[in-house]
Amino acid sequence: MKATIYKSTGSWYTAKSSDDRMWQCRIAGKMKIEEDITTTNPVAVGDEVEIEIEDEDQKIATITVVHDRNNYIIRASPHSRFKNQVVAANIDQAVLMATLKEPKTSQGFIDRYLVSAAAYHVPAVIILNKQDLYHSKEMSHFREWEMMYKKIGYPVLLASALREEGLEEIRNILKDKTSLFAGHSGVGKSTLINDLIPELSLKIQTVSDWSGKGMHTTSFAEMFELPFGGKIIDTPGIRELGIVEMDKTELSQYFLDMLPYLSDCRFNNCLHTNEPGCAVKKAVEKGDINLARYESYLAMLSTMQEQEW
Numbered sequence: 001m002k003a004t005i006y007k008s009t010g011s012w013y014t015a016k017s018s019d020d021r022m023w024q025c026r027i028a029g030k031m032k033i034e035e036d037i038t039t040t041n042p043v044a045v046g047d048e049v050e051i052e053i054e055d056e057d058q059k060i061a062t063i064t065v066v067h068d069r070n071n072y073i074i075r076a077s078p079h080s081r082f083k084n085q086v087v088a089a090n091i092d093q094a095v096l097m098a099t100l101k102e103p104k105t106s107q108g109f110i111d112r113y114l115v116s117a118a119a120y121h122v123p124a125v126i127i128l129n130k131q132d133l134y135h136s137k138e139m140s141h142f143r144e145w146e147m148m149y150k151k152i153g154y155p156v157l158l159a160s161a162l163r164e165e166g167l168e169e170i171r172n173i174l175k176d177k178t179s180l181f182a183g184h185s186g187v188g189k190s191t192l193i194n195d196l197i198p199e200l201s202l203k204i205q206t207v208s209d210w211s212g213k214g215m216h217t218t219s220f221a222e223m224f225e226l227p228f229g230g231k232i233i234d235t236p237g238i239r240e241l242g243i244v245e246m247d248k249t250e251l252s253q254y255f256l257d258m259l260p261y262l263s264d265c266r267f268n269n270c271l272h273t274n275e276p277g278c279a280v281k282k283a284v285e286k287g288d289i290n291l292a293r294y295e296s297y298l299a300m301l302s303t304m305q306e307q308e309w
Contacts, residue, residue, distance in 0.1 A: 003061075005047045007222040013043055013063065014222075015051055023061040025051055039074060042066065044086035045221040045233050046178065073120050073180060076244050084244050088180045088221060088233045094124045095174075095232075097183035097192065100138040101130060105184060107145070111255075111296035113182065114154065118254035119246060122180070124154055125173055129188040131160040148290050152257045161192035171196070176229040193234060197224055248304045252280065255297055257289050271301065 003023065007014035013025045027043060043049065043066055050065035072089040094117040098105035110126065117124040126149055128142055146156045155173060159166030170192070173179075181189055194200055223233045249269050252258045258272070258280050266277025272294075283289040 001051050001053065001061075003049050003051045005043055005045050005049060005223075007220065008041065008043065008045050009220045015049060015061065015063070017051065017061075021059065023051060023053075023059050025049075025061045025063045028052075028062045028064045040083045040085050044072065044089045045223050046072075046089040046091055048090065071120050071122055073116060073122060074244060075116070087182070087235055090178065091122055091180045091233065092177035093173075094122045094180045094182065095127060096124060097127050097129055097181065097187045097189050099130045099184075099187045100128060100141055101133045103184055103186050105187065107292060108296055108299055109184070111293065112300065114256075115251070115254040115300065118256060119250075125157070125179075126154055127157045127159055127170065127192075129159050129161055129192065131158050131165060132163050148293065151290075152293075154256075159192070161188045161195055164195050167195055171226075171228055174226060174228075174230050174232065178223075178231045178233070180233045180235065182235050189234060193224065193232065196226060196232070200224060246304070248301055251301055251304065252297065255293065257293055258283075258297070261289070273298070273301070 001017050001019075003015035003017040003025075005013050005015050006022070011026065013027075015023045015025050017023060043063060047069065048067040049063050050067075051061040052064050054060045054062055069089045071091065073087045073091070073094060074084045075087055076084060094113070096110060096113045098110055114124050126145075128145070134142065142158060146158075149156050157166060157169050157173065159170060174196070181193070183189055221233060221235045223231050225231050246254075248271065252262060252272055261279040261283050262270075264279035265272070265275070267275055270278055270280070272278050272280040280289065280294075284291060284294045
């Protein structure tokens with residue numbers, strides 16, 4: 001029987017079968033995995049699977065096959081530095097929730113997320129939440145980011161989940177799509193999801209006073225159906241999103257604002273640092289590529305080079 005994974009808690013999975021029934025599932029000992037990915041979790045939320053019913057009354061089944069994924073996003077495993085974890089599979093878009101205050105999301109974090117989404121061919125959307133806390137300084141910062149990211153092609157939305165402002169635009173972006181929701185803990189993901197699906201009543205915690213960072217409220221990924229059409233996948237609060245399974249020479253391909261210039265560089269393996277005849281650096285000097293984005297690229301490249309040693 002075909003089913004879709006809605007929730008992953010480690011050894012158990014919740015799956016919705018094609019006849020709209022929910023099942024608690026474990027992985028079969030000799031399960032056929034059609035994706036050749038070395039990860040800590042062979043099954044992820046969003047996966048399309050085959051299940052065999054073990055107990056009809058208790059709604060228990062076994063996952064026997066994981067079908068090929070259309071796409072997926074992975075991150076470094078929080079439990080093993082040498083392994084990766086599939087965050088979600090078969091998604092239409094990756095929605096990053098960020099904030100300019102309490103806690104403040106860095107541009108570096110946003111750019112790493114956008115690179116990860118681009119690397120796995122997933123369109124990305126940025127929602128800047130907590131508009132109710134923003135004064136002129138934050139609004140000026142927002143307008144800078146909005147102009148910069150929209151120029152690259154990323155939708156940028158402003159919202160206040162607490163005051164339910166900006167929800168109509170968010171609903172239009174989410175409607176009839178499967179969207180991955182991610183962001184630091186404390187940016188208001190749970191509040192926004194409660195706004196969108198009121199009957200869920202997800203647990204919410206405030207930003208911790210001593211650190212200024214959000215407290216984790218989600219410990220596992222879970223997919224929810226939107227009442228107006230579509231699905232969202234809520235993920236554990238991500239403090240860092242590393243660049244994995246990527247060579248340093250590939251990095252610039254996932255900066256969408258650099259893409260138009262790559263073929264004009266003198267050298268095919270140009271890293272856009274000190275090489276002569278670099279079209280990317282020339283575009284930065286002319287203002288065609290935002291300097292802050294180029295600095296994000298250099299910071300990521302430096303991290304990747306350090307990890308080679």
